[in-house]
Amino acid sequence: xxxxxxxxxxxxxxxxxxxxxxxxxxxxxxxxxxxxxxxxxxxxxxxxxxxxxxxxxxxxxxxxxxxxxxxxxxxxxxxxxxxxxxxxxxxxxxxxxxxxxxxxxxxxxxxxxxxxxxxxxxxxxxxxxxxxxxxxxxxxxxxxxxxxxxxxxxxxxxxxxxxxxxxxxxxxxxxxxxxxxxxxxxxxxxxxxxxxxxxxxxxxxxxxxxxxxxxxxxxxxxxxxxxxxxxxxxxxxxxxxxxxxxxxxxxxxxxxxxxxxxxxxxxxxxxxxxxxxxxxxxxxxxx
Amino acid sequence: xxxxxxxxxxxxxxxxxxxxxxxxxxxxxxxxxxxxxxxxxxxxxxxxxxxxxxxxxxxxxxxxxxxxxxxxxxxxxxxxxxxxxxxxxxxxxxxxxxxxxxxxxxxxxxxxxxxxxxxxxxxxxxxxxxxxxxxxxxxxxxxxxxxxxxxxxxxxxxxxxxxxxxxxxxxxxxxxxxxxxxxxxxxxxxxxxxxxxxxxxxxxxxxxxxxxxxxxxxxxxxxxxxxxxxxxxxxxxxxxxxxxxxxxxxxxxxxxxxxxxx
Ligand SMILES: Nc1ncnc2c1ncn2[C@@H]1O[C@H](COP(=O)(O)OP(=O)(O)OP(=O)(O)O)[C@@H](O)[C@H]1O
Ligand SMILES: [Mg+2]
Numbered sequence: 001x002x003x004x005x006x007x008x009x010x011x012x013x014x015x016x017x018x019x020x021x022x023x024x025x026x027x028x029x030x031x032x033x034x035x036x037x038x039x040x041x042x043x044x045x046x047x048x049x050x051x052x053x054x055x056x057x058x059x060x061x062x063x064x065x066x067x068x069x070x071x072x073x074x075x076x077x078x079x080x081x082x083x084x085x086x087x088x089x090x091x092x093x094x095x096x097x098x099x100x101x102x103x104x105x106x107x108x109x110x111x112x113x114x115x116x117x118x119x120x121x122x123x124x125x126x127x128x129x130x131x132x133x134x135x136x137x138x139x140x141x142x143x144x145x146x147x148x149x150x151x152x153x154x155x156x157x158x159x160x161x162x163x164x165x166x167x168x169x170x171x172x173x174x175x176x177x178x179x180x181x182x183x184x185x186x187x188x189x190x191x192x193x194x195x196x197x198x199x200x201x202x203x204x205x206x207x208x209x210x211x212x213x214x215x216x217x218x219x220x221x222x223x224x225x226x227x228x229x230x231x232x233x234x235x236x237x238x239x240x241x242x243x244x245x246x247x248x249x250x251x252x253x254x255x256x257x258x259x260x261x262x263x264x265x266x267x268x269x270x271x272x273x274x275x276x277x278x279x280x281x282x283x284x285x286x287x
Numbered sequence: 288x289x290x291x292x293x294x295x296x297x298x299x300x301x302x303x304x305x306x307x308x309x310x311x312x313x314x315x316x317x318x319x320x321x322x323x324x325x326x327x328x329x330x331x332x333x334x335x336x337x338x339x340x341x342x343x344x345x346x347x348x349x350x351x352x353x354x355x356x357x358x359x360x361x362x363x364x365x366x367x368x369x370x371x372x373x374x375x376x377x378x379x380x381x382x383x384x385x386x387x388x389x390x391x392x393x394x395x396x397x398x399x400x401x402x403x404x405x406x407x408x409x410x411x412x413x414x415x416x417x418x419x420x421x422x423x424x425x426x427x428x429x430x431x432x433x434x435x436x437x438x439x440x441x442x443x444x445x446x447x448x449x450x451x452x453x454x455x456x457x458x459x460x461x462x463x464x465x466x467x468x469x470x471x472x473x474x475x476x477x478x479x480x481x482x483x484x485x486x487x488x489x490x491x492x493x494x495x496x497x498x499x500x501x502x503x504x505x506x507x508x509x510x511x512x513x514x515x516x517x518x519x520x521x522x523x524x525x526x527x528x529x530x531x532x533x534x535x536x537x538x539x540x541x542x543x544x545x546x547x548x549x
Binding site for chain 2: 086096158
C-alpha cells in the first residue's frame with residue numbers, strides 16, 4: 001500500500017511556552033511494498049511522523065494519503081485505517097494488560113471483528129513469527145515473562161492484525177543481539193512473503209543497512225535526505241554532520257578506498273565486504 | 288483531550304509574580320480564598336476580578352492560557368448555576384415545564400459560579416507562577432512551626448513534591464498507552480457506558496503497572512542517594528524574603544481588608 005505525505009506540519013503544545021515544532025512541511029512518498037528505514041537523531045520527529053500514518057496524531061497542516069484515501073478527512077473510519085496500518089510503539093511491552101499471552105495477542109484481531117477461529121490462527125501464526133512457543137506460553141501471564149519475551153508478545157499483538165503497512169518504532173531497543181537478529185530476520189521473511197510495506201525506525205545503521213530498500217533521514221522536524229539505502233550511506237559526511245553515521249563496515253571500506261586501494265565504497269554488510277575484498281585480492285594475485 | 292488540563296502546570300515567564308517567595312504567594316492565595324467566601328456582593332467581586340486581572344497581566348501569562356484551564360470545569364460551573372437557579376424559591380422569571388427559574392436563584396447561582404471561577408483562577412495563578420519544587424518548599428517552610436506538635440512537615444512536602452512531579456508524567460503515560468491500544472483497534476470514545484468502562488481495562492492495567500514500577504524505581508533511587516527524611520537535610524536554594532514580598536503582602540492584605548470592612 002502506498003503512502004503519500006504532503007506538507008505535513010505538527011506542533012505540540014501550540015501557544016504555550018513548551019511549544020515544539022516537531023514536524024515542519026514534511027513531504028514523503030512511499031510506494032507499495034517498499035521497506036523503508038527512518039533515521040534521525042533523538043527528537044528529530046520520527047515517532048511524531050509515524051503516528052500520523054495511522055491517524056493517532058492529527059496534522060496541524062497537510063495531508064496523509066494512504067492507498068488513495070486521505071485519512072485526515074473527518075468522515076474517515078479510524079478502525080479501518082488501523083486495520084491497514086499496524087504500529088509497534090517504542091517499548092511496546094508497556095502496553096500489555098491481559099491475563100494471558102493468548103488474550104493479549106488476540107486483542108487487536110478481536111477489535112477489528114474477526115471470528116474466533118480466524119483469531120486462533122492469527123495468534124498462532126504471530127507467535128510463531130516472533131519465535132514464541134505457542135503451547136508453552138499461551139496460558140501464561142505476560143507479566144511473568146522476561147523483558148525480551150514481553151517485547152515479542154507486544155510485537156505479535158500487532159502482527160496478528162496482519163496490517164498491509166507495518167511500522168516499527170525501534171522494535172529491538174534493549175534486546176540482546178540474538179533476540180534482535182531473530183526478530184529482524186522474521187520481519188524480513190514476512191516482508192518477502194507478503195510484500196507488505198514496512199517502515200522501520202532504528203538507531204542501528206547496521207540493521208537499517210541490512211534490511212531496507214530506501215532511507216528517509218529526518219533532522220529537526222524536516223526531511224534532510226532520502227534515497228536508496230546505498231546512496232544515502234554514500235553521504236557519510238552529511239550524516240555525520242547531524243550526529244548520525246554509516247555502518248561500521250561501510251566506514252572501513254571508505255577508509256580503505258581513501259588509501260587508494262581499489263575497493264567500492266558503497267558496501268553495506270560484512271558479507272558484501274568479504275566478497276569485494278576477496279575479489280580484489282584474487283585480482284592482485286593474477287596480475 | 289488530555290492536553291487541556293493546565294491545573295498544577297508551571298508557566299515560566301520570569302515576571303515579578305514568578306519571582307515572589309512561594310510563602311508570600313501561598314499566604315496571598317489563602318487571604319484571597321477567605322475573602323472570596325466572606326464578601327457577599329457583586330460590587331466586591333468586581334474589585335476582586337480587577338485585582339485578579341491585574342495579577343494575570345503582571346505575571347505575563349497569556350489570558351488564553353488561563354481560559355483554557357477553565358474549560359474542563361465548564362460543566363461544573365454550569366451545573367452550579369443551573370442547580371441554584373432552579374432550586375431556590377422566589378420570584379419566578381421563566382417556567383419550563385415543572386421547573387422554574389427564580390430571580391433569587393439566578394442571583395445566587397451566578398454568585399456561586401463567579402466565586403468558583405475566581406477560586407480556580409486564583410489558585411491556578413499560584414501553580415502557574417510557582418514551580419512545584421519551590422511551592423512545596425514554601426509549604427514545608429510554612430508548616431515547620433507545626434513540627435513541634437508532631438506534624439510531619441517534611442514528609443508531607445516530599446509527598447506533594449513527588450505527586451506534583453508525576454502528574455505530567457502520568458498524563459503522558461496515559462496518552463502513550465491510549466495510543467498504543469488505539470493502534471490495536473481499541474475504541475475509547477464510542478459505545479454504551481458499560482462498553483466504555485470495559486474499554487478502560489486495557490488502559491488502566493498498564494497504567495497501574497507502570498505507576499508501581501516508577502514508584503519502585505524512585506524509592507530505589509532515593510535510597511541509593513541516602514535519602515532518609517528531613518532531619519539534618521540542607522537545601523541548595525534557600526528561601527528568602529525580599530522587599531517585594533513585603534510589598535505584595537501589604538497590597539493583598541490591605542486590599543482585602545478594605546473590601547471586607549467597607
Ligand atoms: N507528547 C508530546 N508533547 C510535547 N512534545 C512532544 C511530545 N512528543 C514529542 N514531543 C517533542 O517533539 C519532538 C520530536 O519528538 P519525537 O518523539 O517525534 O522524536 P523521535 O525522533 O522519535 O526521537 P527518539 O529517537 O528519541 O525516539 C521532540 O522535540 C519532543 O520533545
Ligand atoms: Mg521516537
